[in-house]
Amino acid sequence: MARAAERPAAQARAEAHADRARRFMKSALTILGETGRTDFTVLEVVERSKTSLRSFYQHFSTKDELLLALIDKIMAESTQRWRADVDGLAGPAALQSLIERITTPAASSTQDSINRGLTFYNDHLAESLPREYARVLAPLHELIGDILRGGIAAGSFRSDIDVQCTAALIMQSVLGAMRLRSLGVELNGAPIDGEHIYAFCVRGLLSPPSPV
Incomplete structure (x- = not known):
């Protein structure tokens, strides 16, 4: 029973992880659409996505x-x-x-x-x-x-x-x-x-x- 209960929780964590990654990519895409440049910083992406640097580096190095x-x-x-x-x-x-x-x-x-x-x-x-x-x-x-x-x-x-x-x-x-x-x-x-x-x-x- 415990293992069965763990599977939905693990799936929810995986979905949340993927959703945060998509948010970072969407923010980068928005900045690109506005500027046409790729010299933006990680901090700009983090601020645009309303997350944290720690969260960013959990997804992308x-x-x-x-x-x-x-x-x-x-x-x-x-x-x-x-x-x-x-x-x-x-x-x-x-x-x-x-x-x-x-x-x-x-x-x-x-x-x-x-x-x-x-x-x-x-x-x-x-x-x-x-x-x-x-x-x-x-x-x-x-x-x-x-x-x-x-x-x-x-x-x-x-x-x-x-x-x-x-x-x-x-x-x-x-x-x-x-x-x-x-x-x-x-x-x-x-x-x-x-x-x-x-x-x-x-x-x-x-x-x-x-x-x-």
Whole structure:
């Protein structure tokens, strides 16, 4: 009986722990939406979430870990939606659809601030927490790999593609090129959008046309 009574209590503690972690992530997201910057302090997050420093450090050892958890949540949810969006599409169409969805401009200034802040923080996380950051990107890498394998099986993509490496290169190209939306205007007079990125990525993938 005692053990049965302990289970609901343990579940309640776990739920409370997860709820506090979500509060910290929500506070960080709010600050990002307001400023577009990731140079806020742990104290700012704590004050915004109306908790304590002690509580914060029970969940995250650093601000990097907090932002990594936030990006992990966003990436997992986004990749799940993207996978549903491209399900059933042929290889080239699936890749084009995925790239267009990833690179679609934000629908609001708040979302644009969040995207901008996290995009430029990615480099820092790749340096400071490379293994953990790779785990966060793994669902997107897997989705691109599945698209490539589907295209190879259908004959629309070349059969000699190294799927794992190519998926990583496409993923980095797409995520990195998102920064060029503004810079592209300065470099060549026009922003770089999803269509440009898709054309660049697919050029080395397509199977040559069959001889007549």
